[in-house]
Amino acid sequence: MSILIVDDSEDSQILLQTILKRGGYINLRVAGSAQAAFELLRLDDESEDSSVEVDLILMDFQMEGMNGIEACRHLKRNPRLRDIPIIMVTASDNEENLHEAFAAGAIDYIHKPIRRVELLARVGAELKFKHEMDQRKARERELLEVKRQLEEANTILHRLSFIDGLTGIANRRRFDEFIEIEWKRAARERIPVAVVMMDLDHFKRYNDTLGHEAGDQILRRVGSALNAALRRPTDLAARYGGEEFIVALPNADEEGARVQAERLHEAIADLRIPHPDSVVGAFLTVSAGAASAIPPIGDSSPAALLAAADRAMYEAKRQGRNRVSLCAVEFEVHDSD
Amino acid sequence: MAERILVHVPADLADLIPDYLEWRRRDLQALHAALANDDLETVQKIGHRIKGTGASYGFPPLTEWGRALEMAARAGQRDAVERSLAELTDYLERVEIVEDTEPSG
Numbered sequence: 091m092s093i094l095i096v097d098d099s100e101d102s103q104i105l106l107q108t109i110l111k112r113g114g115y116i117n118l119r120v121a122g123s124a125q126a127a128f129e130l131l132r133l134d135d136e137s138e139d140s141s142v143e144v145d146l147i148l149m150d151f152q153m154e155g156m157n158g159i160e161a162c163r164h165l166k167r168n169p170r171l172r173d174i175p176i177i178m179v180t181a182s183d184n185e186e187n188l189h190e191a192f193a194a195g196a197i198d199y200i201h202k203p204i205r206r207v208e209l210l211a212r213v214g215a216e217l218k219f220k221h222e223m224d225q226r227k228a229r230e231r232e233l234l235e236v237k238r239q240l241e242e243a244n245t246i247l248h249r250l251s252f253i254d255g256l257t258g259i260a261n262r263r264r265f266d267e268f269i270e271i272e273w274k275r276a277a278r279e280r281i282p283v284a285v286v287m288m289d290l291d292h293f294k295r296y297n298d299t300l301g302h303e304a305g306d307q308i309l310r311r312v313g314s315a316l317n318a319a320l321r322r323p324t325d326l327a328a329r330y331g332g333e334e335f336i337v338a339l340p341n342a343d344e345e346g347a348r349v350q351a352e353r354l355h356e357a358i359a360d361l362r363i364p365h366p367d368s369v370v371g372a373f374l375t376v377s378a379g380a381a382s383a384i385p386p387i388g389d390s391s392p393a394a395l396l397a398a399a400d401r402a403m404y405e406a407k408r409q410g411r412n413r414v415s416l417c418a419v420e421f422e423v424h425d426s427d
Numbered sequence: 428m429a430e431r432i433l434v435h436v437p438a439d440l441a442d443l444i445p446d447y448l449e450w451r452r453r454d455l456q457a458l459h460a461a462l463a464n465d466d467l468e469t470v471q472k473i474g475h476r477i478k479g480t481g482a483s484y485g486f487p488p489l490t491e492w493g494r495a496l497e498m499a500a501r502a503g504q505r506d507a508v509e510r511s512l513a514e515l516t517d518y519l520e521r522v523e524i525v526e527d528t529e530p531s532g
């Protein structure tokens with residue numbers, strides 16, 4: 091801990107230095123005037139990183155040139171120096187002067203004649219306080235850094251929580267959130283929103299025949315293919331369940347949904363993934379169900395839209411798989427009476 | 428011979444005192460010189476300095492005469508300055524230090 095003595099009297103400097111040194115404070119600096127102190131502390135140096143190695147200032151009240159109060163004010167105006175505690179050393183009994191000293195930012199004062207025990211006790215107390223403040227500031231900086239790291243981790247986690255671990259495309263959680271938002275937007279703007287639900291045909295047989303490892307590989311390829319087959323940046327493809335995929339198509343009417351469903355169906359066929367045990371054909375295929383609706387006036391959810399797409403998909407399965415089917419959306423009618 | 432004035436000084440500061448008193452005796456010369464030149468401003472400054480340190484070094488009377496010199500000089504009272512200077516000179520001629528074994532309070 092370093093102490094700066096600012097006093098224009100050499101006798102006072104010697105006395106303060108002697109008492110402090112013998113009290114165990116060996117790191118002492120002395121300035122014979124306010125101006126000399128400013129130079130030592132590089133008051134005019136604006137750069138943030140110029141370090142201050144002074145932990146406490148003992149400031150004489152009455153000095154030739156700038157007095158202690160004015161010097162105190164100058165130091166407290168400097169962001170880099172304002173946290174250095176200043177103890178005023180004064181021979182004055184004038185209450186007004188003490189009031190002025192505290193108003194200028196002094197943390198304490200020592201009365202002349204200087205008494206050894208009092209000087210050491212006050213210096214010790216202020217240095218302890220300063221040390222604790224420094225430690226607290228360091229902890230605050232650490233906490234801020236930890237907070238920043240946590241926020242970064244959270245962002246990554248948030249993103250991960252929306253991604254299907256196997257295929258790398260959106261997961262069901264992400265889809266559910268997405269369709270909810272798009273449904274509300276469609277309701278506001280009176281525009282349609284469509285979904286296409288897809289299920290790989292006889293995927294269980296594929297898995298059973300070639301193993302889960304190969305099955306997972308297929309799911310990844312299908313996910314990528316669906317993602318790549320999207321036409322608009324606002325569309326979203328997600329893995330909905332085991333071998334079920336779903337695509338949201340904001341602002342697509344029934345015809346648009348049918349066209350996009352055909353395109354997705356074709357994208358899977360184009361992969362030409364050999365399926366040794368499909369009753370449908372030699373390659374992997376999907377059954378797709380599409381539905382589109384303009385949300386009704388009033389409170390509603392996309393549940394009816396998803397139910398319709400689901401019905402359409404089962405209809406495609408029922409009709410022999412490897413095809414696209416459409417189904418109208420039926421909203422539950424709430425009787426207002 | 429004039430009576431000695433014994434002043435007890437704390438052991439932990441005792442080594443500073445001879446120098447301190449020596450400097451005050453030099454102050455006396457400076458004060459006499461200033462007075463001879465009618466330079467009351469210098470008297471005021473030296474008085475202020477003695478006032479600020481006397482008691483801290485263990486000599487409360489020095490602080491008192493320092494204060495008296497400073498005030499008289501500021502007020503332009505030559506007579507009062509001379510009186511205080513004479514008393515201060517007498518004090519510094521007679522003062523002797525006794526070292527306490529206990530540190531100061």
